[in-house]
Amino acid sequence: MLNPPLASKAFSKDAYRTINNTLLSKAQDQYTITNGPSPGKIHISGTSPIALATALRWYLTTYCHVDLWWSLGSQLHLIPTHLPPLNATHYGSSIVPWRYHSNTVTFSYTTPWWSWEDWERELDWLALRGVNLPLAWVGYEKILLEVLVEAGLEREEVxxxxxxxxAFLAWNRFGNIQGSWGGRELGWNWIEAHFELQKKIVARMVEWGMTPALPAFTGFVPRGIREVYPDARVVNGTRWNGFPVHYTNVTFLEPFDPLFARLQRRFLSKQKVAFGDITHIYTLDQYNENDPYSGDLDYLHNITSTTIASLKAADPHAIWLLQGWLFYSSADFWTNDRIAAYLGGVADTDMLILDLFSESQPQWQRTSNYYGKPWIWCQLHDYGGNMGLYGQVENVTADSVAALGNGSSTMVGMGLTMEGQEGVSFSLRSSSRSFS
Known part of the structure; x- marks a missing residue:
């Protein structure tokens, strides 16, 4: 385990408050490494805890030939007592202001059984590789359950x-599936334990000066919502991957129903009490492999305009983080005019899009940089949590830099949106996405 820099609280106290309206203008992280005042000492300075951690890893790998891995463990015990001197002062600066990590499905394919020790090692790994915008889904179900029960639904039904x-919560969160077919419900002890685990996770993220991307209320609700609110504007989602209807066609509370905003406000309020006032960035995906009820352009525009209004009512500085997978996976539905209508319901400064599969199926080009929305170039890898020694090396390195250099680019970050975790291509991605 690494101890985050003592200065991290001073760095991170106000950092997240400057997010709004700065997605395109956020300052780059910078660091300097010099020889210390006496032999065997090294001096590192930087503009953020993440800059300091990145500088530390550069020195450890370059001069001490050690590293830290979540899969292979730590080599930090091999650091020489007398630190090797630098040949010259070294300067580093981030290539992009935002360095993103994870995918909603990673929390089912890879991390559902992780302990705090696993997460502690993971967060150290992320800090050393420059990540400052990690996704944080753990423990979501406790607050959602509380909100739905307070709204009048029966706990047992939820x-x-x-x-x-x-292991399937990711697709429940996406509104693809519902219920458990294993004969056992999601245990309360598990729900409570993961809520407590999330407290530790986000606290460590903040210690490192990261900005956690926390979940919001998506609109997916139990079918019993119709009995409690007969006039609620609800529709059923599409059938997912041939699942029996009982376990899919999830009920969606449309955002232009006033109940949606009430539940959103309650959810975000509870989340803020639980974890603190630590972020304005919220992950929210309504149509992941799940087509909208209507393709009408006004309908799509109204869905997003009322969704962002619900977020803003709860947090005036809210920014909607959207995974852009839907525009590739359902390309037949998501024509350019429909994408423009859907994204057009949100101001450019209020949305951040993950171009989820940039190395193979980039969508930023056909959407003209998502029609002005800030977006992040992402590598999607290890489908289904299957790890292998492979990766599109040239695309990951050259294409991401080329996208950044595009004259009209609104690209503000690089990220990993993997489903499983392996070391080779991810280290390449993190090295090229972070600092130069």
Missing amino acids: VEGFLAGP
Whole structure:
């Protein structure tokens, strides 16, 4: 385990408050490494805790030939007592202001059974590689359950008929599936334990000066919502991957129903009480492999305009983080005019899009930089959590830099949106995405 720099609280205290309206203008992180005042000492200075951590890793790998891995463990015990001197002062600067990490499905394919020790090692790994915008989904179900029960739904209905099992929660969060087919409900002890685990995770993220991307209320609700609110504007999602109808066609509360904004405000309020006032960036995906009820352009525009209004009512500085996978996976539905209508419901400064599969199926080009929205170039890898020694090396390195250099680019970051975790291509991605 690494101890985040003592200065991290001073760095991170106000950092997240400057996010709004600065997605395109956020300052780059910078660091300087020099020889210390006496032999065997090294001096590192930087503009943020992440800059300091990145500088530390550069020195450790370059001069001490050691590294830290979540899979192979740490080599930090091999650091020489007398630190090797630098040949010359070294300066580093981030290539992009935002360095993103994770995918909603990673929390089912890779991390559902992780302990705090696993997460502690992971967060150290991220800090050393320059990540400052990590996704933080753990523990989502406790607050969602509380909000739905307070809204009048029966606890048993939510737990038994709506929430999925631990390894399938990602697709429940996406509104693809509902319920558990294993004969056992999602246990309260598991829900509570992961809520407590999330407190540790986000606290460590903040210690490192990271900006956690936290979940919001998406609109997916148990079918019983119709009994409690007969006049609610609800529709059923599409059938997902041939699942039996009982476990899919998830009910979606449309955002232009006033109930949506009420539940959103309650959810974000509870989340803020639980974890602190630590972020304005919220992940929210309504149509991941799940087509909208209507393709009408006004309908799509109204969905997003009322969704962002619900976020802003709860947090005036809210920024909507959207995974752009839908525009590739459902390309037949998402024509350019529909994408423009959907994205057009949100001001450019209020949305951040993950171009989820940039190394193979980039969408930023056909959408003209998402029609002005800031976006992040992402590598999608290790499908289904299957790890292998492969990766599109040239695309990951050359294409991301070329996208950044595009004259009309609104690209503000680089990221990993993997499903499983392996070391080779990810280290390449993190090295090229972070600092030069």
